[in-house]
Each structure stands twice: as structure tokens, then as C-alpha cells.
Amino acid sequence: MSSKLRSHSRLKWLALLYAALFGWILVLAYTGNLPSQLAIIPYYDKLGHVILYGLAAYLGHRLLHPFTLRLGRYRLPLWVLAFSGWTLAEEGAQFFAPTRSLDALDLVCSVLGILVGYWLARHQLSQHSGASQPVSKR
DSSP states (O other), X not given: OXXXXXXXXXXXXXXXXXXXXXXXXXXXXXXXXXXXXXXXXXXHHHHHHHHHHHHHXXXXXXXXXXXXXXXXXXXXXXXXXXXXHHHHHHHHHGGGOTTOOOOHHHHHHHHHHHHHHHHHHHHHHHHHHHHHSOOOOO
């Protein structure tokens, strides 16, 4: 098995494990069972949104970057669009949950995390693709 294929396989497993962790954290949040020890971290909720959503955007884009939506001359990353839509829906659903609260700043932090995760994944992908191409001489 080639090194590139092994790396992609590891990335898939990591993304699956992270999706399970992300889902578990959502279950804990919706049931009001997040660890109380988190409260010792200042702004843990906002920081959590940036980190959780950033990692999800990073891993998702690393795996699914070939899938894009073409709008005219623009190619938009499908994973980032879909995950952003899901994020909006999930944040809106908090209005109806007794243990959650609709918070615009949470949404801003989630979107910030998605943008940072997308940027990091795109940056890393461009470095890998640039390193594998031969340097042309003029």
C-alpha cells in the first residue's frame, strides 16, 4: 500500500472517530450533561465552538476537497457549504431545546472555526500538491 493511500486511510479513520466524538459532545450538550469542570476554562463554550467546528471543517475538507459546487466561475467546497448549513440548522434547533440556548455569538464562533479549519486544510492541501509537482525551469 502506498504512503499516500495509507495517509488517506488514516485520515478517514480519524474523521470517523472525530465525527463520533462530535456527536457524543452534542448528545452531552443537549441532555445537559457536559462536564462541570469545563467551567474553569474562561469562555470554554465559545472556544469549544471554534475548536470543534474548526476540526470538523479541517478533516471534512481534507477528505472531500474534490467535491465542489460550481457557480459560474467559482468552485465552492461542498463539504464546507453542507457543514455550514448543518451548523445553522443545529444552532437554530437550540431554541427549542430546554438545555440549550440560541446564541448568535456561538454561531459566530462556529463559523469562525469552520473558516479557520477550511483555510488550514486548503493551505495544507496546496503545500502537498505543490511539493509533488516538478519545478519547471525557464
